[in-house]
Amino acid sequence: MDRSCQGLDAVHTIVSRSVERRVISSIYEKKGSYDRSKKENPAHNNTIGTVSWHSLAQIAEACEKNGFFQVINHGVPVELTDRLKQVGRKFFDLTKDEKLVYAGKPVIGSEGYGSRMVLDDTEPKFWREFVELHTLPLSERHYNYWPQQPAEFRETVEKYTAALLDLAQRLLAVISESLGLKPSYLKEALGEPHQNIVFQCYPPCPEPGKTLGLPAHSDVVAITILMQEGDGLEVAAENDTWELVPNHPNAFVVNLADQIEIITNGRYKSANHRAIVNSDRTRRSYVTFYHPAKDQKIFPAPELVDEKVGPVYRELFYIEYLQALAAERGGKRLVQSFAIDNPLVS
Ligand SMILES: O=C(O)CCC(=O)C(=O)O
C-alpha cells in the first residue's frame, strides 16, 4: 500500500453517492476478514457510494491502528458545514450572560452551555467553552437548551445532524464491510441511533503549556465525526507521544469509539485523544456522537471472535457503560473495565 496514505495523514477518498452505481460485490457472503490482496479489484457499490477495494483496505488499516481516519467527498454539502460553523461562531461571540441562559448542569449526560478554564494545578485540565445538545431520539431534544441566537441556530443544527446521521450510517456500513461483515451489521448491532452534538470552543490561552482544551480520553460512544477549524486535536501514538491530526479543509475526522472496539472484539481501536490549546487564536470543533440506545446489548460479533482466543470483552448493556463512566475510572481506559480476564490476550 502507498505509505503516504497510511495512518493519520490519510485522507481516505470516499466518493459521493452521485457516483454511478456498480455491481454489488459478493464480499458480504464471505465470512472472516476483508481480503486485502484484492485491492486491485474493481470498485463496488455500497451505501456510502462507490468505495474502492483500496479505500476499504485503508479504512481497515486505520481502524486497526488507532481508529482515526479522515473522509473527503463525504456528500455533506459545504454550504451546510459552513453554516454550522457560522452559527457556532455567532453563539460563542455572544456575551457571557447571553450564553448562560442555556447553561446546563455539571453532570455527565447533561446538556447546554458550559465553560471551564483551568490554569492552576487542578485536575482535570480544561480550557474550553461548549454547547452540548441531544438530537436523537427526537424525544430527547430539549429545546430549552438550544440557543435562540443566532436565529438560524436550531434549523441549521437540525439539518446538519440529519446529514451527519446519514454519514455515520454510511460509514458504519463501510466499516462493517472492511471487517468482512454484512454492511448492515454495525448499524443493527447498535440499535436505535442516539445522537448528540457538542460545539467546542477553545479560546487563546496565555499559558498553553499549563493546560489542555480537553484532557485525554477515548469516546464512550460508537462512532464520532468531528469537523475542526484549526489544528489542536491529538491522538495517542507510540511511546506515550501525541500525534497531531492534520486539519484538512472540508474533511471530517472519524474516530471509532469504545462500543465499536467491543463489537469488533478489540480488533478496531478506540484511541485516546485530546485537544491542546494555543496562545494566539481561538480553535473550534463540532463533534457529532453516534451512540447505541441505552438498553442496547453490546457484545463482540461472533464472526470476529477467534475460536482459540475467545471473546476479549464481555456482553453489556450500553447503560452500564454510561454508569461506569459516571463512577471513578481508576486511571485505566474505561473499556478495560469490561475486558474479560483472558490469559490468551496480552
Ligand atoms: O475538539 C477536539 O478536537 C476534540 C473533541 C473531542 O475529543 C470530544 O469532544 O470528544
Ligand SMILES: [Fe+2]
Ligand atoms: Fe473525544
